[in-house]
Amino acid sequence: MSYRVVLSIGVVIILACSGSVAADDYHFPIDTINHVLNYIDIDTGDIAFRTDYVDRDSFRLKIIDDLTLHPLQIPDYLKKRGDFLKDTTISVFEKYDTLEQTLGRQHRLSLLGNWQLPPEQIYPDARQAGGVIGEFADRLLKTYAGMRFVTNIPLTEGLSGAESAFVADSFLTFLREEEKDVDRPLDEMDSLQKLGDSLAIRFKTVGPKINIANIIDASRQFVSDYQQLADWLAQNRKALQQIPDSLLRKYFPSFKTECGPIVVGGKGNDRYEGDYAIIIDFGGDDEYVMSHVSGHRFQIIIDMDGDDHYRAQTDHYLGAGYFGCGILDDWGGDDTYMAKNYSLGCGIFGTGILVDRAGDDTYIGNIGCQAASSFGVGILLDYGGRDSYSAALYAQGFAFIMGSSALVDYSGNDRYAVGWKYGDVLRYEDHYVSLSQGFGYGLRPYFSGGVGLLIDGEGNDVYQSDIFGQGASYWWSLGGLIDYSGNDQYISYQYAQGNGTHLSLGALIDISGDDLYSSKGVSQGCGHDLAFGLLLDCAGNDQYNAFDLSQAAGSANGVGMLIDLKGDDAYMARVKGNTHGYGNPRREYGSVGLLLDLGGQDFYRGYGADDSYWVTQSKWGIGADLNSVKPDTTKAKPSGK
Template structure:
């Protein structure tokens, strides 16, 4: 009887205006907003109560302003992430557009790193008369090339000079010795060792203390790096690459007949920016670390190594194989810029570490426009950024993504990492190599698929986005992944349509742990969510995790601390808008609208199903509301209608 009385009062109460944000105020009559308001009233709260301060600890030098803002207003992460995901999709084949999205929120920190003036994101490459004279003097050998081909080479070469000049400015405050320390030790603290599982507790403890001391020593060096100074030259390079693509398309439209030499090479030239290679329409093999590769077509083999200069590779067609002969190659920016664009064909990319759209103190962009492609990498791959930008954009085809760690839309400290897949039935797998030895004997860390990560408690994290726009997709991680984060970052996985399956073991599917934010947003399709625990809309330790499914007949399965669960002053929210759904949990005591009472004022857990005929094995029941044995937890299953009170 008590349930029915309170339920009636709940739905008759007038909505309170929170003034929480402009976006949510304007949409206050939406189903989501109404349901949230009702659920919060059920636990005697308003949206104003869903907030975190940014001063629990001293603000480290790498805290990003946007992350601070979103921590104060965690309900905004859905709007912000969807807007970011959509804009990345619109710019999916535009190097300048992708670069701008990556830089926009990572150059502005909570501690000012530049003059504070509005950052200008408008840089366009224009070939000046002095540039033509420079090319004529320094690249005499390209005079014999057809006009449009010569123009493309000129654009890219001059753009590379601009980018490397900007990187010089960004690192200007560092001595050569300090720069070497960053190059040597940051990869060291990022990479894992498979042999760690065989080390004793004492060895692991000693290793951890050494790495902590090393990391602290790198902070003052990383502070000297001025990422904002790298943008102008990189924007010019991206603009130059885009213009080069246009010139090459004009060249191909003339149906040229060319004469190539050995290995189907039209031009081979050494320059201050590395080699320049132009391949014909046949099959070519490329080796080493050329600064510029332009391949006109054919099934090609790339066996590439890292370089000490920025690089651009443009392949215009064919079923190609790209193989990294070491780390830091194939669309990799390691203290520089690496751009790889493949226009068509069913391609295979075999990377190692820091590869396939990876930027560490650099910019790495990989764009594949057509074909059923396969991507293989180890650590910090497939759209991973730290102190820079790493983006992988695949436009069409049924693609396979395989990574071990920090992959598939990963944002490290002061970084932006994104994987954007525009269409096709795709599969994403991350994990299976580095064991989670501190917690389990039989599980592996992933930290991938829209994941952000900071080094607790001294370096805040960045932005990690995975945006998939269509297709029936499969996502698999093990420990940490799928729209989740750790320590002052935002990890978001956005799937816009398709019948998808999400599989993970723990810390996944819209989960945030330790003062951070995580979101899994699925906009349409009949989806399956499978996990063990600390997942499916879970926030732990002053963090907010949200799982939001907007349409479809969905199935949710978990063991514990999931499906709208808050822990240790965290906020966990699960919202399902529509469809006939099923929810299954093993432990009823801390799931489906649970906020545990730990640490003074407890936690918040909200479970909301807004419509449909739903089935429950756990706390819930169709067309009712419930509370759990917790401090601030509630679940509502109702038939919400827009505009109703």
């Protein structure tokens, strides 16, 4: 064996190993956490919550229960999920599949092969023409046949007519806000509250009858069909784009079907207006002016190139599924997406997927958009470019009841902003609710929430929210934000940046970069009311700014942790008494706060100090800045209950 062979084998082994070893700075120092907690007579086995503090509703996700019992598994869970979702070699369908599995419902398909050819003769001339034109026509026929099939799956099976109408009319009131709420008189707000309660109580009876398996089956089948079509188009992109527009018009005229029109557009600048079942556009700077037509529940738009402008004139459009599934896949160009409510990767009783594969893009929506879901899956995948995301509420990786959502932006310097429209009538006269940016939300006290994720790969990003956001959650749900690299800015006001509120789980993980975190309170590793909040920053010189009840604060029997592994950091807290490893009492016992800094020369304004431990005068909190000092191996107490 020559040295070259040996060298080659060595290189292969090294490459293989490098592929399996974590290529980033992520680490969750569970042993050190245990070590430090031991000093206040707590161990990692104590960091657990019960799953039965309140009556279990029908929609509690198994993963929420599992992580409620073991909240210290959240970082690894999120990291694994993030690694998978931001892997560009993994298909959209596989990503959908993993998010769907979060819902914990067994899909019963394969339905493939069960569908029948539609009665309409779709593009017969094209199919007879053979070659890429014929194959393309066959693909469209197959996709349409699949669409007809899933359209006929009874998504409201199990509900009476009245119950179906109730769900259709009432469910979205749980996800609706009005700007005029801030001006309503007290009795009117009280009446609205009572109305909301009565709707929730009725939904407790009606909701469990919804055939979620059918909803999932339909989405799954449709996403699978889309994936096959998209894969074929990608393989034949060059050949397809060489077809002259005149031939396209001849072979693929607009075709009306019972699911909506099927349209094929050429490389020119096209304008689409109305409602469509399938649009395949080969290029050009196109304009889409879309309006949802009742009864059309499934849709695929694939645009191969150009700086496109998408505008939805109604809710539930542009990569949105409402009792159905909508997929929008744009392959290139600097695009603009302007939508209303429940859009841009929103699945409610269904699935919504928006994929943008290149370009500097702008996403604008209102409520329930940019990866949002309930009783379904919401996905927004942006593969690159300098992007801007803005919305008003419930957006950017938001999951409500039985929802699983992920906004994944692979690279580019991005800006995420949510809020500044709907006033926070409960807390402040001059702040606005956001509930976004990796946010899980349940309807207290009736229904558990879902799993909402915001994952950003590379780039120097800015995240802006106001009240509730940035790896946060409310009521039996999980919200996670993972940013892999870049010098990022996280700006919010309250309930943010690794916060769980009221029996829920929230985490913000930033893996590298020199980052800035700024929030007023109940933030930066804060769990409030039997909830868990974690802010984990793995590397970089970071600055943390807060006013109170933040930076490792446990409140009302919650657990809050702020863990920074490397870098020269600054921790600035205005109120020393409830930050930097703090717990307060409720229900006759305390909460847990842990601040841990494991490297660098750090600056503290507040309780902490570089190169030291500190036990705060609270129930119960501790901090440790261990720098280069290795934790000793004290066996302070046995773990486990």
